[in-house]
Amino acid sequence: MADPVPYAREDKAAQPPPRFDEFKASIVRGPQQPLVKIPHTLTEVTGPSGEGVWDKLMGPPASDLTRRHKGEPLGERIIVSGRVLDENDRPVPNTVIELLQANAAGRYVHEYDQHDAPLDPNFTGLGRTVTDAEGNYRFVTIRPGAYPWYNARNAWRPSHIHFSLLGPAFANRLITQMYFPGDPLFPLDAIANAVPQHARDRIVARFDMATAEPFWALAYRFDFVLRGRNATPMEN
Amino acid sequence: MSGQTPWQTTGPFFHFGVLWKGAADLAGDSDLGARPDLTAPGHDQTISHGSSGRERVAGERIELTGRVFDNTGAPIMDALIETWQANAAGRYAHPEDNRADVALDPHFVGFGRTALDKNGAFRLRTIRPGRVPGPGNSLQAPHIALGLMGPGFLKRLSTRVYFSDARDNDEDPILALVPEARRSTLIATKEPGTSATYRFDIYLGGGRETVFFDI
Numbered sequence: 287m288a289d290p291v292p293y294a295r296e297d298k299a300a301q302p303p304p305r306f307d308e309f310k311a312s313i314v315r316g317p318q319q320p321l322v323k324i325p326h327t328l329t330e331v332t333g334p335s336g337e338g339v340w341d342k343l344m345g346p347p348a349s350d351l352t353r354r355h356k357g358e359p360l361g362e363r364i365i366v367s368g369r370v371l372d373e374n375d376r377p378v379p380n381t382v383i384e385l386l387q388a389n390a391a392g393r394y395v396h397e398y399d400q401h402d403a404p405l406d407p408n409f410t411g412l413g414r415t416v417t418d419a420e421g422n423y424r425f426v427t428i429r430p431g432a433y434p435w436y437n438a439r440n441a442w443r444p445s446h447i448h449f450s451l452l453g454p455a456f457a458n459r460l461i462t463q464m465y466f467p468g469d470p471l472f473p474l475d476a477i478a479n480a481v482p483q484h485a486r487d488r489i490v491a492r493f494d495m496a497t498a499e500p501f502w503a504l505a506y507r508f509d510f511v512l513r514g515r516n517a518t519p520m521e522n
Numbered sequence: 523m524s525g526q527t528p529w530q531t532t533g534p535f536f537h538f539g540v541l542w543k544g545a546a547d548l549a550g551d552s553d554l555g556a557r558p559d560l561t562a563p564g565h566d567q568t569i570s571h572g573s574s575g576r577e578r579v580a581g582e583r584i585e586l587t588g589r590v591f592d593n594t595g596a597p598i599m600d601a602l603i604e605t606w607q608a609n610a611a612g613r614y615a616h617p618e619d620n621r622a623d624v625a626l627d628p629h630f631v632g633f634g635r636t637a638l639d640k641n642g643a644f645r646l647r648t649i650r651p652g653r654v655p656g657p658g659n660s661l662q663a664p665h666i667a668l669g670l671m672g673p674g675f676l677k678r679l680s681t682r683v684y685f686s687d688a689r690d691n692d693e694d695p696i697l698a699l700v701p702e703a704r705r706s707t708l709i710a711t712k713e714p715g716t717s718a719t720y721r722f723d724i725y726l727g728g729g730r731e732t733v734f735f736d737i
Contacts, residue, residue: 287621287655289657289658290618294526295736296526296736297525297526300525300526300528301526301528301529301677302528302529302530302676302677303676304676304677304679305676306676309531309674309676311531311673311674312531312674312675312676314592314593314594314596314674314726315592315593315598315672315674315675315726316593316676316726317593317679317726317727317731317732317734318593318726318727318728318731319704319731319733319734321734321735321736322699322700322701322733322734322735322736323699323735323736324696324699324735324736324737325657325696326737327654327655327656327657327662327695327696328608328614328618328619328654328655329606329608329614329654329662329665329667329682330667330737331618332606332614332616332618332619333606333616333633334606334615334616334631334632334633335616335617336615336616336617336631339615339631339633342631343542343545343631343633344542344569345542345569348567354567371524373523373524373525373526374523375523375524384539384540386535386536386539386540394535395561395562395565396534396535396538396560396561396562397559397560397561397562398534398535398560398600399535405562405565407564410565410567411539412539412567448530448532448533448536450532450536450540452604456606456667456669456680456737457737459604459669459678460527460529461529461530461531461532461536461671461677461678462527462528462529462530463530463531463533477530477531477533478530480530480531480676481528481530482528485525485526485528486528488525488526488527488528489527489528489530509524509527510527511524511525511526511527512526512527513526
């Protein structure tokens, strides 16, 4: 078969380096040797994005995190929606977006989270959806709280939501964190600061009254841009 | 044109939430891969795979096991491994692999996830992948693409698992790009006394540092 159309390479000027000393945990987890550059073969340009694959692996989507328990969670209900696009502004359909976050008090349900803040019996903080034909997605959740961490004395993570995107290709896998506009903790955050300054606003959501629902929930928009391609591959 | 969304670390509490029952069993009906032990009581939302028919996947069952070490040699206990591979015939379950002469396996997706345990160890059950095309008219040796991500990793590290008893590794076009002295870091070795268990340890530093790819 013909060689596959490769994906664009990582934009090193916009992506974090493998190691960023201000983020202390990265010091022992960056490789020491340079990466070996390889061409994109069928292995790299494919991924688990076939029709219905995600339902088959993981069950049906769960995009409303406020309705996964008997009662409603405490906190400020929000809508987070947007699109998944590639660098050429083409929508990326059939991509699974997984969401993970702390509750309104800044506590994760993980066994190892020892932050002195309450768990919410009605909030687990996990969600999952698949983008539609236009690359759209939408979650209903609550605004997560800030919480302290061990990176430095009195270090606090800004409110954030973890997002994982997977599907079109092994090569353009993305895991990122979405932050909220105007958060005073954002400029102090070692993890956000690992992103080069000029690209840092790409991980901040936009407050959006147009998608807010009157008397129900405020809303934020957040688009994801995955590595793109210079040509469209042939499909069967 | 829009700029790429930057990667951010997964943080320490990520991977428990993205596992499902059977996430690390690509060719059987076990729950391997789910980690309810990491979740506070009342919050386990781990999804069951249902009757996916994975036990009917065609191919030779293999097990991949190993440990992951940071660049000081300490085991990493909180990272996630993802794997992607072709089926036994050498075809990917993806629309772009449209070779009609190589059969799809209706029961095989080829994507797996496994979280490291307290010893930095992982275990994955799957099938031995077939050979897939490489650049030009080459054929690649059987391999599994592997991604490693977790707290402290600013972005995913990407590597490949090859098999020590494959006859084709010497002609693999990707292995050929790796300095010869480091190729062995990409080759899983058969565990003594087992029929099809392969060990693939991952080192982020030191003399045995695993080769990671810029893809």
